[in-house]
Amino acid sequence: MSGEVNIKRLAQELNLSIATVSKALNDSYEISLKTKTRVLTLAKELNYTPNPAASNLRSNKTKTIAVIIPNIANNFFSLAIKGIEEIARQYGYHVLIYQTHEDIETEMLFTNSLLNGRVDGILTSVSSNEYNNDYYRDLVKKIPLVFFDRVYESLDAFKITTDDYQISFNATEHLIECGCTQIAYLYGLEKLPAGRTRFAGYKDALAAHGISIDENLILHYQPEENENVTNIVNLFQSHKPDAIFSSIEEFAIPAYLACKELKLQIPDDVKIISFSNLSSAKLLNPSLTTITQPAFEIGIEAAKCLFKILTKRGIGDDQNIVLKSVLIKRESTGCWEKPA
Amino acid sequence: MSGEVNIKRLAQELNLSIATVSKALNDSYEISLKTKTRVLTLAKELNYTPNPAASNLRSNKTKTIAVIIPNIANNFFSLAIKGIEEIARQYGYHVLIYQTHEDIETEMLFTNSLLNGRVDGILTSVSSNEYNNDYYRDLVKKIPLVFFDRVYESLDAFKITTDDYQISFNATEHLIECGCTQIAYLYGLEKLPAGRTRFAGYKDALAAHGISIDENLILHYQPEENENVTNIVNLFQSHKPDAIFSSIEEFAIPAYLACKELKLQIPDDVKIISFSNLSSAKLLNPSLTTITQPAFEIGIEAAKCLFKILTKRGIGDDQNIVLKSVLIKRESTGCWEKPA
């Protein structure tokens, strides 16, 4: 009964043609104010909502965007999605979510399945296990696409990133100012510009202070959390770093666990700093000094850029948008200004 | 070019009718194996994917489900979504996400916008600020719907919950066994069965141990996080509880902050226990004893139930599915067995 209220039904009850009703609903200039209000009031009365499938088919627009991310159960991404949702709602758009689990195959599978008109555009933060530039160079020609955080460079598309280089430089400098010289680097996102840039900031900060890079102090991320803990433990035992720079959130907890295992005191024996959006960073034991990316704002900006494309605005705009991360000094680096 | 490959195109190139191609793609028994393979190979070669809008319109099925939750940036819900996504992917379904921000109006707005055939079914965890039974009693007749965690009772629909009563009883008993008698209760989800049941478990555990309820020790959740901190501080100053039972994750951090502000030692001065899916609970200062719900599994189960309905299976099955939460004893309650 209620599911059967469509344009035809409205047209019959109002003694109008289907075309007129459709135009009235879409606020066309061809329709008089009088009939518009007649149509609108009946539509509201019968609780009419247009059939999306029919509308999509004819107009080739879906009012839907897709978000493709590695993992939703991650503070950064869930906050970003929150921002995206906020903007999407303002535009009356629906949001589809896809998790790649850091696998480029499923990433491409999902993306390809969206090219047949299921969505009007895509927001993506690419997976870390490979860098497939060719694929994305073709893709951005086929569908409106915006990258955020984990981007592909030198493509004709909007890219929302943070000041990874500068903030990593600053964070490293902060450790140096705290008296550290043997700063271990926990390396994540190696294949992506974000990871490379963070490392560059670290390296350049060391160089700027006359500290030479020690390759032995660089540890690479393993998907198995336990492996990371033992790797960090081994690193401590073999090379005794006096600080840890964790370039991804996933390394922070393992670093703490390793210290716990070795009974190392933070920040006395070792200082720790990590990229992180964990809301509980300030309550860790000790509280964790973090580089925190504006995840929510990144989502907002990314969505705004996509709607710029979808509404044909901002054609000539700069496609590289860089937001500022913030270094929040806490107990784990020992020289914070004042505990809250 | 590549976007223009549709059934008509396939039919032309193969000298077949549109109907035959469609049936071949859907593996109909009416089509010979020979032509099926001809169609399939060309389809793959041209990278054909059916237009979802056209398919939806004609067949009245979208391979899409919706998830309606209060807030995605919450460990419980993001883990649940991860589980839902997992199952949806197995069935080749797409997942739409909607955040209500605990507002029943937007919740109904979203839900209503899905009744016109945009999705085949809905998974929902209802918002906490109201209990609108009438609305959902009508709704479950209109569209396949599964509730998870925050459910409406006595409705003809699948409901996935946890053993809130029993685990709250056990947790309260744990505090009592640690010597606490003045156990404050931080009350959340008051209008929902989940919140009520948790409170009942707390109350009955007190009664079972001959401890009378003190209304002054019951604090109600406020949306403003700062308010909660000051409320807890006030509670401490006026009634000196020796333990805190936080019935929702959102109360845990404020409780810690209040203790910090009053320089109360956890667990010596006060013991704390909280419902929580925070992955960092074990690293808080001190580590937090939690009641942890199997969020991922809840998502899995909820999605499975929805697909039971969508595939017309499990008609007579029990619609109340209860999963077990787990009480993880840590430092904040002082009598944990053995630190990890």
Added chain:
DNA sequence: TTAAAACCCGAAAACGTTTACGTAATTAAA
């Protein structure tokens, strides 16, 4: 007064599928 413009609405095609129905050719049953 007349032509042009503006206004308002309807007929019908189109979007790309799915599916009920029809039919010819082949096979099985009588």
Added chain:
DNA sequence: TTTAATTACGTAAACGTTTTCGGGTTTTAA
């Protein structure tokens, strides 16, 4: 051998919109 059943494919309608085109009526300008 005749008839019924089965197999394999095609025709055409339908799903509910949007949109092009056209026409009739009223208003404005000359």
